[in-house]
Amino acid sequence: MRTSYRVSKLTKSDKSIFVSLMSEAFARDPLFLHLFGDPELDSKARNSVTAFVSFMFDKSFLLHEEVWGSFENEKLLGAYIVEKPHASKLQNMIGGLLLIGRLIPLFFLMSGKTLSRLNSYMRITRSAAPPLPHHYLIMIGVKPDAQGKGIGKSLLQHLLNTTDADKKSQGVALDTENIQNVNLYRRFGFTLSSETRFDNLPVYCMFYQKELH
Template identity: 75%
Template sequence: MSTSYRVSKLIKSDKPLFVSLMSRAFAKDPFFMHLFGDSVLDRKARRRVSAFVSFMFDKSFLLYEEVWGCFENESLLGTYIVEKPYASKLQNMKGLLLIGRLIPLLFQISGQTLSLLNSYMKVTRSVAPPLTHHYLIMIAVKPENQGKGIGKVLLKHLLNSVNMDTKSHGVALDTENKENIKLYQKFGFTLSNETQIDNVPVYCMFYKK
């Protein structure tokens, strides 16, 4: 593994790098394709994915979330968004500003898609263990850099942060790719629930400290 990898928190100017990486990495994700269409073949689907990922990045700066990236020199190779388990009153007030961020998104995606996204959030959060925990919202590696240990670097960084947080009991995540289950199990995650969102299988996992 290259010793030049570094993990650091993303800043607002990193948004174009984040959007490009996430959009490409999730192009064939089953739930993304169900929501937005095939972004590899369809230009409109590509715009919808980009708009959604852009919203997720902006949201992280308004809520109690962090975006971290794995860099080699100045190149972003992988990234993740994590929600922390507790929020201050200031963060809750900032959440009201999300309405302004939602408006551009609503011009790109349908009401039905937004409803499915809300259903996904409600279902996956409801099956998570009733413990104070982090939630891994998204994690991805640039397609041409997959298989080089970058995902492991990011997961180790996340779990180290979780283990150091005395108020957190672990971290939850969800994946629609069944082949990811074994990977996460190697890091101590267990499969806590299997469900479906509009006929798309979703596997809910939890890492307990």
């Protein structure tokens, strides 16, 4: 019997379960290991990962982003953060000002070098995205012991369905540092738009161009 998963938008009250989930899901992620170190061996790296994921969750509610999760009953098994394409400049300006307060804890947990590299990474990847209105998949993760059950695929399909229904969006951009993910995304209609490097880490920039009717 196939398990049914419920995909729902997360609220601010879901922060703790989101941070716990994504900290686990990204523990072996190439970019996270490169930036923060190994959280399984180093408590400082573990604290940095938790702080960064917490920051990303807070940021989603201040900027024009949404967080969606896949639930089995009330247990969160997977989630993604997506940036929507039609935020106004005023929205971004107000959100950016409010975001400054959320950045402060990162300065105590991460070196200036790590924060600078994070900024460089975001600049590199965003410049690789096509210059047209689109959704941007910021991060997507599945609880390690729930992987292989179709949860990630159902979340990705949910995002594509949302994008296809949004007349202001022409597709979805994403970046991955895991070469194994490239073929997975290709099966969902993404193409490899560019391949670049961040430090010595390969970065694969992909785009899903939706059909315009």
